[in-house]
Amino acid sequence: MTRALLRTIVGRKGSFLGTAGVTFAAVVVVAVVLVVVHSLRPGRNPSIGGQPMLDGVAGAVWLLGGVGAIVIGALAGSYDVAQGTMRYLVLTGVHRIGMYAARTTALVTAVLLALGPALLLGVLLVFVLPRGPEAGVKPSELGDVLWTCVLWPTVFAVIAMGIGSLLRSNGAAVAIALFFAFAAAPLLGLVSAASKTLGDLMLLPALDRVTGGDDGAPIPAAAAAVVGWVALFWAAGAVRIRRDEY
Amino acid sequence: MSAAEPIIRLTGVTKRFGRTVAVDDVTIDVPRGRCLGWLGPNGSGKTTLIRCMLGLARPTSGTIHVRGREVPRDVRAALAGVGAIVEEPRFYPYLSGRRNLEVAAGFVGGGAFARIDGALARVDLTRSAALAVKKYSLGMRQRLGVARCLLSDPELLILDEPSNGLDPAGMAEFRRMIRSFVELDGRTVFVSSHLLDEVEKIADDIAIVQSGALVAHGTVADLLAGGAATVRLRVDDPGRAAGVLGGLGFVTGIEARERRTLDVSLERVDDESAIALTRALVEAGVGVAEVVRRAESLEERFLEITGAPLVEPEERRA
Numbered sequence: 001m002t003r004a005l006l007r008t009i010v011g012r013k014g015s016f017l018g019t020a021g022v023t024f025a026a027v028v029v030v031a032v033v034l035v036v037v038h039s040l041r042p043g044r045n046p047s048i049g050g051q052p053m054l055d056g057v058a059g060a061v062w063l064l065g066g067v068g069a070i071v072i073g074a075l076a077g078s079y080d081v082a083q084g085t086m087r088y089l090v091l092t093g094v095h096r097i098g099m100y101a102a103r104t105t106a107l108v109t110a111v112l113l114a115l116g117p118a119l120l121l122g123v124l125l126v127f128v129l130p131r132g133p134e135a136g137v138k139p140s141e142l143g144d145v146l147w148t149c150v151l152w153p154t155v156f157a158v159i160a161m162g163i164g165s166l167l168r169s170n171g172a173a174v175a176i177a178l179f180f181a182f183a184a185a186p187l188l189g190l191v192s193a194a195s196k197t198l199g200d201l202m203l204l205p206a207l208d209r210v211t212g213g214d215d216g217a218p219i220p221a222a223a224a225a226v227v228g229w230v231a232l233f234w235a236a237g238a239v240r241i242r243r244d245e246y
Numbered sequence: 247m248s249a250a251e252p253i254i255r256l257t258g259v260t261k262r263f264g265r266t267v268a269v270d271d272v273t274i275d276v277p278r279g280r281c282l283g284w285l286g287p288n289g290s291g292k293t294t295l296i297r298c299m300l301g302l303a304r305p306t307s308g309t310i311h312v313r314g315r316e317v318p319r320d321v322r323a324a325l326a327g328v329g330a331i332v333e334e335p336r337f338y339p340y341l342s343g344r345r346n347l348e349v350a351a352g353f354v355g356g357g358a359f360a361r362i363d364g365a366l367a368r369v370d371l372t373r374s375a376a377l378a379v380k381k382y383s384l385g386m387r388q389r390l391g392v393a394r395c396l397l398s399d400p401e402l403l404i405l406d407e408p409s410n411g412l413d414p415a416g417m418a419e420f421r422r423m424i425r426s427f428v429e430l431d432g433r434t435v436f437v438s439s440h441l442l443d444e445v446e447k448i449a450d451d452i453a454i455v456q457s458g459a460l461v462a463h464g465t466v467a468d469l470l471a472g473g474a475a476t477v478r479l480r481v482d483d484p485g486r487a488a489g490v491l492g493g494l495g496f497v498t499g500i501e502a503r504e505r506r507t508l509d510v511s512l513e514r515v516d517d518e519s520a521i522a523l524t525r526a527l528v529e530a531g532v533g534v535a536e537v538v539r540r541a542e543s544l545e546e547r548f549l550e551i552t553g554a555p556l557v558e559p560e561e562r563r564a
Contacts, residue, residue, distance in 0.1 A: 004352025011341050084336035088394065091300055091332075092353035093325035099353075245303040 001094065005106035009076050016114055019068025023118035026064050030056030031125050049126050050135030054145055057122030061149040065115045066156055070181055072114065073157030074173035076107045077164020077237055087246040100165070100241050104158060104234065111157045112150065119149060148211040155207060156181050158230050165237030168244075201225040251314060253278045253402050253434045254299065259308035261294050261458075268294040269305070270458035276436060276451075278401070281428045283449030284438040285548070291458035292438040293333055296406050300330055313402065329395025330404040335387050339380035343371055343390050346379055350394045358397040365393035369423065385416040392423065403427060405437045409444050421448050446544050456552045469547055475515035476540045477523065479508045482533035490530040494523065506535075515539050 010016050034048045034056065045052070080086035089099060123146075126137055160177035167173045185203050192199020199205060200217035206229070209215075209222035216222055252275035261269040268291040276282050286292050297303040299310055301321035310317040315324035337346045344362065351358035366372045369389035374382070382390065388408060395403055405424070409417045425448060427433045439445045445452060452469055454462040462469060481487040484506050491497050491510055496519055499511035512519050520537060527534050 001352050004349040007345065007349055007352075008338055008341070011338060011345070013340065083338070084334075085338060087302060087332055088336060088350065089353055090302060091325060091328075091330055092350065092398070093322040094353050095322070245297065 001099065002102040002105045002109075005076075005099075005103050006109055008079075009072065009106055009110040010113065012072075012075060012079070015068070015071045015075050016110060019065065019072060019114040020117055022068060023061050023065045023115055024121060026060035027057055027118045027122045027125070030060055030122075031129065034129070047129075047131035047135035049129030050131030050137055051141075052135060053122070053126045053129055053131075054137050054142065057119070057126065058145045058149060061115060061118050061122065062152055065118065065149060066153045066181070067178070068114060069111045069153035069157035070160045070177045071174055072110055073107055073160030074164040074177040075170055076103060076110070076157075077161035077166070078168055078170050078173035079164075081165075081168040081244075081246070082170050090246055096241050097238055100238050104161065107157055107161055108154055111154050115149065115153060119146060144212040151211055152207060155203075155226060155230055159233040162230075162233030162235075162237035166233075166240050168240075203229045251278075252276050252311075253313060254436065255309075255311040256295075256299070257309045257311075259295065259298060259305050259310055261291070261298055261303065262306045268458050269298065271308070272455075272458075272460045273308075274453060274460055274463060276434065278434050279428065279432050280450040281424060281435040281437060281448055283445030283452045284436060284455065285442060285445045285452055286438075286440065286455035287552075288440050290440075290455045292440075292455060293406055294458075295455075296330070296332055296404055296436075296438060300328070300332065300404065301325065302332065327398065327401045328404060329392075329398055329400035329402075330406075331388075331391045331395065331408060332404075332406045334407075334410065335391025335394065337379040337387065337390065340378060342376050342378055343382065343386075343393075344375040346390065347394060347397060351397050354398045356398070361397050361399060362393075365396040368396060369393045384411045385413070385419075388412065388416075388420065389423075401433055403433055403435045403437075405435065407439055408437060409439065409441060417444065424448050442545055442548060452544075454548060454551055462551045466544065470544065475512050477510045477512060477515060477520060478503075478536075478538040478540055479510060479523075479527075479534065480506055480536040481508065481527065482506065482535070484508055486530065487527055487532045490526055490532060491523065494526060497523070509540070 031048070031053065034052055038045045038048045080089060090096065123142070126142070156177075159180065160173070163177045163180065164173035167176060188202040189199060189204055191202055192205070197217070200209070201221065203226065205216050206222040206225035209217060210219060210226055217225065254276035256272050256274050259269055259272045260267065270291070272295060284292055284295075294303065298305045299312060299317060301318040301324070304318060312324040313327050317324050338349065341349065344366065347362045347365065348359070351362060363372070366375050369392050371386060371389055371393060374386060379387065379390065408424070409420050412420060421444070424435055424437065427435055428450070437445070437448065446466060449466065451463070451465050453460055479487065484502055487508060488500050488502065491500055491508070496513045497510055498513060501509040503509060510523065520539065524534055524537060
């Protein structure tokens, strides 16, 4: 069932191949820009690979991959109901929540598949392109970047899937999921003005903390907060899936 | 579960949407190995009842048993041997026909993957299997929907308005396919439609619904036999003939028509009634030029039962 659902998510070429292609292209653009900058002023920019490349890859995949993952996730949640195929999945007699869980696994797999080529290319370029000793990359730094580039898009993809399942409309799901990620979630950070402890448990500070941020709640608490936020949206979608008539 | 046990048993099934009653206290047993036509005008609750039977919607009251299992309580076991098309078959348009069936097979499990080729061949889509569904015609999508139904090797097929949008050739092909499921495979087919002619051609039994309520149920022959039976007479003296016929116990009505013609309603139209009627007229000196038995068509019978045309006025205009 997970494989079948993965096929439906990956088959939506606009969102899946679009995300894979845009993030891959972004990494190529980062490399080209670094090459150009290096060739213009090699003394000031001695390295192309190493740390500069890693920073560029992190920014490109984190942002563009995140947007793409949100679109993939929102559609994963809404598409079957909007298209009318949900009825035929339910008709097979599978447990609805089991199907929803399988869809989550398929979504996470799809996000990793979409971001994988860009991340692989980025890591390759970090080590292959010329770099000076000042631009060395420690394994822990590389690990942090990869973890950040995987976790942020994945978390927002699953949240978007919950939103999509709740709304059942493709356009609305994508719009609301993007709004949540780029407007509502940052605004929630304002809670810290009233309570630093509570503010640290909002989604963005907590995510930042578990992906290497120095400031904030203890890591276990931050991790629990991230899980809680994801679970909140996931459960909202699950309730809708379980209760709806098709 | 015994073969004699009905494959579908509905007992007092009602489904309300607010104050609107979509399905009204429907009770019926659907026997195995036959094709039941669920006939009613648009908006008569046909699809709602099917959705309830398939666990896609919950009945407000009443009980539903499919394959001996209660729905929705035991819906998973009930649907394990059911294939269905509800309203219209929907697919992932960006995937090919075969890929769509593979997705469905991933959910159905069991031997579903192994049945894909056979199902495609059965609906004559083998050559188009690699084509994206968005390029399929409506008829091809309907057939692909049937192929998807076959993946679970169902003993019961529930098809909601399966010939909607098909051209005459497509409808004929669909009829042949449905009959083959009953006659060759021994499957049960529950087919809903507002197309009386279609249902008459494919169904063994017919249930007529109106405003959500079941108003008649039986074989086609039974339904027709229950209808008004008339004999059309052409005589030389209609007035005198009406007087003679009015004295016969088995005559239930007489309607004068143009050209010395009478429509005579009888309790039943059989040889004995026709002979008795003719003899009475001849013995009374009425010349009989023509006697024609008129059996009611299913459409006339439908009108008689429901008091309403099967096709809504707007549809007629369309």
